Amino acid sequence: MxxxxxxxxxxxxxxxxxxxxxxxxxxxxxxxxxxxxxxxxxxxxxxxxxxxxxxxxAGIKQAITEATTSGVLHVSNLYHSAPHAQLAKQLCETSFADKVHFANSGAEATEGAFKFARRYAREKGKEDKYHILAFTNAFHGRLYGALAATPRPKYQDPFKPLMPGVRFAEFNNLESARAQMDENVCAIIVEPVQGEGGLYVATNEFLSGLRSLADEFDAVLIFDEVQCGVGRTGTLWAYQGYQHDGKPIEPDIMTAAKPLAGGLPIGAIMIRQKIADAMHKGDHGSTFAGGLLVTHVAQHVIGRISExxxxxxxxxxxxxxxxxxxxxxxxxxxxxxxxxxxxxxxxxxxxxxxxxxxxxxxxxxxxxxxxxxxxxxxxxxxxxxxxxxxxxxxxxxxxx
Ligand SMILES: Cc1ncc(COP(=O)(O)O)c(C=O)c1O
The missing domain is CATH 3.90.1150.10 (Aspartate Aminotransferase, domain 1)
Structure with a gap:
């Protein structure tokens, strides 16, 4: 045509x-x-x-062929599937994470991360601990929760009201972040390297300071690596290029998406065990997430890029x-x-x-x-x- x-x-x-x-x-x-x-x-x-x-x-094409020869493109998340489990294992073994939950896109991964953070606070009986701290120039996606944490009037204003409970501080400014923190903040979300917002790189001090703030206020630290993850910054995960006083700076939840399945739609929410322990059967789900084809192809992508x-x-x-x-x-x-x-x-x-x-x-x-x-x-x-x-x-x- x-x-x-x-x-x-x-x-x-x-x-x-x-x-x-x-x-x-x-x-x-x-x-x-x-x-x-x-x-x-x-x-x-x-x-x-x-x-x-x-x-x-060639590897992606081969992985697609392998994944389709079974004749089964979809089994519901009601059932077990090998590639789903294998990719989750691979993601955990290459990162801080203990468990993975799959999504279909970056924005969906953000939504899941927010739900998990709120669930974690609720599990501790803290009803008012649902606020999320995000930063200037952030971009976390276009769905309602993610959009609420994406402070661009052009994206937000035509669609208000947004999800309540999101506050903002200045990126790379720890004092500004501290000023927004209190016992009601359940999560801090930050891109180690901001993409849409203008390619601003978080400093070691900033990410390390956010780690300390999250610990001090019993909030979870979420790194959004949808754009900067999977090798983009020269380490498999962008956070792995950060350390402070010789110590790695690790999140409690991390989101990944864009390149993970070589061009097929996927999202991943990578979490620590303590967050996983707060999530129970039926708490979250999605029809297509973590399907056979995308999780098989993603294993090839991670294998190649993590070399x-x-x-x-x-x-x-x-x-x-x-x-x-x-x-x-x-x-x-x-x-x-x-x-x-x-x-x-x-x-x-x-x-x-x-x-x-x-x-x-x-x-x-x-x-x-x-x-x-x-x-x-x-x-x-x-x-x-x-x-x-x-x-x-x-x-x-x-x-x-
Ligand atoms: C850092 C970050 N988070 C989340 C998203 C949303 O991802 P998606 O467009 O797959 O929903 C993007 C998309 O550009 C992004 O760059």
Whole structure:
């Protein structure tokens, strides 16, 4: 089907909540996507940090084939299934977690994390302990609970009233967080590296201070690793790149989603035993979550990305990307920040024209808010591709 036919059909039948460029992506190989006219695009977006292993990954294709040969695509969560249990084991063995509960997306994982935190407080008989502390520039998803913890008026205002009981403090400001804490806070939720909000990296002191605050007030600490987890920052889990006074900083609950099943929809809520102990049969559930296909594919993704050599490459390529971006010579660049292959360039202008010029040159770029260019390419991107992309960006910046 040609591009115009698809675009016209979408216009007529699809709800218009996304603004889309005038081409239709059709196939992909490694870090390159091709549209219906055969034009190639080097992808620095990866489906917004989803396609960590790029396109046409042989392992993912094999895992899909393996998972479908049984002839069973779905068994209800009423029944046991091997891939579900195996992925949960793998996630626990690679992290702080003792138990895993699956969801279908990042926002659903956030909702589950909030429910678990509230349940944990209730189990202790604390009826008023249902407040959640979140931070400026946070993004936790678009469902009602997650949206309540995502302080952007543009996202929230048209849909009010939201879930009550969410308060906010300034990101990376411990005093601000402390000022919001009291006995009624059941959870603190934070992204170790903020994605949508503009690629702000939490400091060691901040995360460590939140850990102490959570302990002091008997609240659970939730790390939202939906965007920054699964190798993106150069460690399998972003929190594993943090420590304070030589000690690791670990959450009580962590959410993961986006890249976990290689492009298939999945979410995971990873929890400590004490939280698991507060959840009882029938307390939470979902028809599709943790299905046979997605959990089988996710095992391949985690297996591949958790290899030390793979993560070392992410770190090296992230460093290269950041260095090259820092060398760019544009009066509009205010700051380059990020960790691993999760980097933002904050500008003093709206970056939409830059993204549009990228399309013309065969470069897929994405913003984070109006003024930040966000780089979340497939983790398999090569050094040559990074250099090519930054050279292209350099030329674009001379035109804006
Ligand atoms: C940090 C973070 N949390 C949660 C979400 C929501 O995930 P989903 O879009 O899968 O619902 C996102 C999505 O961008 C995210 O970046």
């Amino acid at each position: 040609d591009a115009q036919t698809v675009i016209d059909m979408e216009q007529e039948y699809v709800l218009g909540v996304y603004g889309r460029p005038p081409f239709v992506l059709e196939r992909g190989q490694n870090c390159t996507l091709y549209d219906t006219e055969g034009k190639a695009y080097l992808d620095l977006v990866a489906g917004i940090a989803v396609n960590a292993l790029g396109y046409d990954d 030390p050599a793979f993560l070392a490459e992410v770190q090296a390529k992230g460093k290269l990307l950041k260095e090259l971006l820092e060398e760019l010579n544009s009066p509009h660049i205010k700051e380059v920040r990020g960790r691993g292959l999760m980097v933002g360039v904050e500008m003093d202008i709206d970056v939409t024209p830059i993204v549009n010029k990228g399309y013309e040159r065969g470069l897929l770029l994405v913003s984070a808010g109006a003024n930040v260019l966000r780089f979340v390419p497939p983790l398999i991107i090569s050094a040559e591709e990074i250099k090519h992309a930054v050279t292209q960006l350099d030329e674009i910046l001379q035109e804006v």
